[in-house]
Amino acid sequence: MSTYRVTATRDGDWWSLVAYDVEGREVASQSRRLDQADAAIREAIALVLDIDGDAFEVDISPDLRRVDVSDDTLEALELRRALAELSDRARRRTPAAVAELRAAGLTVRDVAQLLGVTPSRVSQIEKQDHLANSA
Known part of the structure; x- marks a missing residue:
């Protein structure tokens, strides 16, 4: 596309x-x-x-060159854009990380703690991954 x-x-x-x-x-x-x-x-x-x-x-x-804003505001906007990009990258890589950490023997709670998500989110990701691989 x-x-x-x-x-x-x-x-x-x-x-x-x-x-x-x-x-x-x-x-x-x-x-x-x-x-x-x-x-x-x-x-x-x-x-x-x-x-x-x-x-x-x-x-x-x-x-924003035609908009009268401070360098601090421009920096805040750039940091938020970078944060959104990093968040998107983390989201895309999380399923593989969950699978690898679980395959290494870590518990759902340990994986959740490491990735900064809830244990139920780890379970959801595992279920989605299982459904995708069985299709």
Whole structure:
């Protein structure tokens, strides 16, 4: 699935959205709020490509150079973005870690303690893994 890089720049009361390298060209849209940016740029890209809006991913990066905020605020935003990325990576790797730790003989409670999840979550992950491997 293709992923299009999108820059969102504040322009007055609007976010200006630009998707780069959509079949060699830029596609633009706008939205009032950042939480509406995904739908707005998807619609524009889908229209240009003549495909369904669910057939691709968008990666929206807000550009705050036109917004008067402190370096501390910019750092907080970057740290939260990095935290979300790390959390996603941990989530994807947790099932394999659960399986490996359980295969090494650790109890469900020990695995939960090591991974920072509840014992019931470890059991859920094991059940999902078992169902996926038996299918």
